Amino acid sequence: xxxxxxxxxxxLRTEHFQDxxxxxxxxxxxxxxxxxxxxxxxxxxxxxHQIRNTYPMVMHGVSLSIGSTDPLNQSYLRNxxxxxHEIEPEWVSDHLCWTSIxxxxxxxxxxxxxxxxxxxxxxxxxxxxxxxxxxQILLENVSSYLTYNExxxxxxxxxxxVVSRADCYILLDINNIYVSAxxxxxxxQEYINAIDTKRVRQFHLAGHTDYGDYVIDTHDHEICxxxxxxxxxxxxxxGAISTLIERDDNIPAINSLLSELARARSVLDQTDLSSxxxxx
Amino acid sequence: MNKxxxxxxxxxxxxTGLKVRQQQLMDFLLSGNPDIQQHIAQQxxxxxxxxxxxxxxxxxxxxxxxxDIDHPITGTYxxxxxxxxxxxxxxxxxxxxxTSLRHFANNLPDFLGQHPPFNDNLQISELARFERIxxxxxxxxxxxxxxxxxxxxxxxxxxxxxTINFHPSVQLFNTHWNVVAIWQAITQQTNPPAPEQCNxxxxxxxxxxxxxxxxxxxxxxxxxxxxxxxxxxxxxxxESLLEIVAEGAVSAAAVDVLTRWINMGAISNxxxxxxxxxxx
Ligand SMILES: [Fe+2]
Numbered sequence: 001x002x003x004x005x006x007x008x009x010x011x012l013r014t015e016h017f018q019d020x021x022x023x024x025x026x027x028x029x030x031x032x033x034x035x036x037x038x039x040x041x042x043x044x045x046x047x048x049h050q051i052r053n054t055y056p057m058v059m060h061g062v063s064l065s066i067g068s069t070d071p072l073n074q075s076y077l078r079n080x081x082x083x084x085h086e087i088e089p090e091w092v093s094d095h096l097c098w099t100s101i102x103x104x105x106x107x108x109x110x111x112x113x114x115x116x117x118x119x120x121x122x123x124x125x126x127x128x129x130x131x132x133x134x135x136q137i138l139l140e141n142v143s144s145y146l147t148y149n150e151x152x153x154x155x156x157x158x159x160x161x162v163v164s165r166a167d168c169y170i171l172l173d174i175n176n177i178y179v180s181a182x183x184x185x186x187x188x189q190e191y192i193n194a195i196d197t198k199r200v201r202q203f204h205l206a207g208h209t210d211y212g213d214y215v216i217d218t219h220d221h222e223i224c225x226x227x228x229x230x231x232x233x234x235x236x237x238x239g240a241i242s243t244l245i246e247r248d249d250n251i252p253a254i255n256s257l258l259s260e261l262a263r264a265r266s267v268l269d270q271t272d273l274s275s276x277x278x279x280x
Numbered sequence: 281m282n283k284x285x286x287x288x289x290x291x292x293x294x295x296t297g298l299k300v301r302q303q304q305l306m307d308f309l310l311s312g313n314p315d316i317q318q319h320i321a322q323q324x325x326x327x328x329x330x331x332x333x334x335x336x337x338x339x340x341x342x343x344x345x346x347x348d349i350d351h352p353i354t355g356t357y358x359x360x361x362x363x364x365x366x367x368x369x370x371x372x373x374x375x376x377x378x379t380s381l382r383h384f385a386n387n388l389p390d391f392l393g394q395h396p397p398f399n400d401n402l403q404i405s406e407l408a409r410f411e412r413i414x415x416x417x418x419x420x421x422x423x424x425x426x427x428x429x430x431x432x433x434x435x436x437x438x439x440x441x442x443t444i445n446f447h448p449s450v451q452l453f454n455t456h457w458n459v460v461a462i463w464q465a466i467t468q469q470t471n472p473p474a475p476e477q478c479n480x481x482x483x484x485x486x487x488x489x490x491x492x493x494x495x496x497x498x499x500x501x502x503x504x505x506x507x508x509x510x511x512x513x514x515x516x517x518x519e520s521l522l523e524i525v526a527e528g529a530v531s532a533a534a535v536d537v538l539t540r541w542i543n544m545g546a547i548s549n550x551x552x553x554x555x556x557x558x559x560x
Contacts, residue, residue: 035379035380035381038379038380038382039382039419040419040420040421040422040448041419041420041421041422041423041448041449042418042419042420042422042449042486042490043418043419043490044419045419045422046422046490063379063380065379068302069298069299069302073379076379079379098302100379101299101302101303101306102303102306103377104306104310104375104376104377105375105376105377105378105379106306106309106339106376107339107342107343107376107381107384108309108335108338108339108342110302110305110335112298113297113298113301115297115298117297117298118298121298145331145334145335146320146321146328146331146332146335147320147321147323148301148319148320148321149318149319149320149321150297150301150319151321183323183326183331184323184324185323185324213324213325213326214326214330214331214334216334
C-alpha cells in the first residue's frame with residue numbers, strides 16, 4: 001500500500017450533509033463511520049452517495065472488534081464488504097481494541113492487555129480480516145484509561161509489534177496519544193518516536209475534556225495546543241500524512257472546522273520535510 | 281520482543297487469559313461485577329475504581345443517547361424522571377447484541393408493554409412502537425416507484441392477474457391507542473390528548489422526497505393491504521372485497537385506493553403474467 005497523501009479532511013457528520021452538498025466547502029477528503037451506513041437506503045445513504053461523487057473518502061469502523069476472543073463476526077464483515085463495494089474508499093480503518101465479547105457489544109473501544117497472547121491473537125485476526133477484505137487495513141491507537149497488570153510492554157511496542165506481524169498500517173491518533181499519555185503518565189514524544197515511519201498512513205486530530213487528574217477523549221472541543229505541538233512533531237517524523245479532524249459532539253458549523261484544517265495545513269507547510277524519515 | 285516466547289492461542293475452546301479478562305471487563309460494564317478490578321494496575325492519582333468507572337459511565341451514557349435520539353417523542357411524553365428509569369432498566373435488561381446501535385432499542389416497545397410502571401399505561405409502549413416503525417421506514421431499502429400513466433398503460437386483459445408490490449419503506453401500524461394523535465401533538469409542541477383506546481390503522485411510508493409520512497387507512501385500504509401482502513392478484517382482491525363493498529362498487533373502490541397509493545409513492549411495481557411494469 002503506497003502512502004497516498006489525501007491532504008486535510010473531516011469526519012463526515014449528518015449535521016454537515018446539507019452544507020457540504022450545497023456549498024462544497026474546501027475539504028480535501030472525508031472519513032465516514034462505516035456502521036452509520038449499514039442501512040438499506042433512505043436519506044443517509046442518498047446523501048452519502050451524492051457527497052462521494054465530489055469528495056475522496058475513507059471508511060472508518062468502530063465495531064470490527066479485532067481484539068475480541070469471540071470468533072470474527074462474519075455478518076459484520078459482509079456488511080463492511082458491501083459498503084466498500086458501494087463507496088470504493090481510499091482505505092479502510094478500525095481500532096486496535098475490542099468492543100464485544102460473548103455476543104454482547106459495549107459499543108466502546110476497550111483496551112487490550114499488552115501481552116504476547118494479545119499480540120498473537122490480534123495479529124492473526126488482522127491477517128484474516130485483510131484476507132477477507134482483499135486489502136490491507138489501518139488500525140488506530142485508542143485512548144485508554146486503564147492498564148492491565150499482565151501488560152508486559154508499553155503501548156507503542158504493542159502496536160508496533162502487532163502491525164509488523166500482521167503487515168497492516170497505523171492510523172495514528174495524535175490526540176489519543178496525548179490522552180493516554182496523561183492517563184498513564186508516559187511521554188507522548190517517546191511514543192511517537194517509537195513508531196515505524198513506514199507504517200503510518202493517516203493521522204487523527206481531535207479535542208478532549210481535561211479533568212485534571214485524567215483526560216477523556218470526548219471529541220467535543222477544539223484541538224488543544226499540546227496536541228498541535230505533537231502534530232508538528234509527527235509532521236517532522238512522518239512527513240506528509242493524510243490528516244483528519246474528528247468532531248463528534250458539540251459539533252460547530254463547518255467554517256470553524258475549516259479554520260482548524262487550515263491550521264493543520266500550515267503546520268505541515270512549515271515543516272522542513274527534507275529532514276523527515278518518510279521513505280516512500 | 282522475544283518471539284520464542286510466543287504462545288499460540290488459536291484453540292478457541294481453551295479459556296485463555298485474554299478471554300477471561302475480556303469477559304470480566306464486560307461483566308463490570310453490564311453489572312458492576314468487581315472481579316476485573318484486581319487485574320487493573322494502580323497508576324498515579326486516579327484509582328482503579330475511577331478508571332473502570334470512566335468506562336462504565338461511557339457505556340451507559342452512549343446507550344442512553346441512542347434511546348434519546350431514536351425516541352424523542354416517547355421521551356418527552358414520559359418526562360425526565362420516567363425516561364431515566366426506562367433507560368436504566370432497558371440498558372440492564374437488553375444489552376446490545378449487534379454491531380450497529382441502530383437496532384439497540386428494537387425491543388423497547390415490548391419492554392414498555394411488559395414492565396411496571398410503564399405497562400400500566402399501554403399507550404407508552406404503542407408510542408415507542410410507532411417511533412420504531414417510522415425509523416424502519418426512514419432507512420428501508422430504496423426502490424423505484426410506479427406512476428399513474430404506467431398503470432393506465434396496462435392493457436385491460438392484464439388487470440385481473442396483476443400483482444402489486446409496495447415500496448420497501450411501506451409499513452402497517454395497527455394500534456389500539458390514539459398514539460398517532462399523541463405523537464403529532466408532542467411534535468407540534470402542544471399538549472398531548474388524554475390516552476384513549478381506539479382501533480386505528482396507519483400506512484407509514486417514505487415519499488419520493490425521502491420524507492417519512494403516515495396516513496390513516498380506511499377499511500377498504502386495510503383489506504387490500506392484507507390481500508396484497510398475501511400475494512393476491514387484482515381479481516382475487518376485488519373478489520374478496522365483496523365482503524365489505526357492494527358488488528357494483530368493488531372495482532372502482534379498489535382502483536381508487538391503488539391510485540391513491542401510487543400518488544403517494546407507496547407502490548414500487550406491478551407484476552403481470554408476462555411482465556413487470558416498473559418505473560424507469
Ligand atoms: Fe480517532
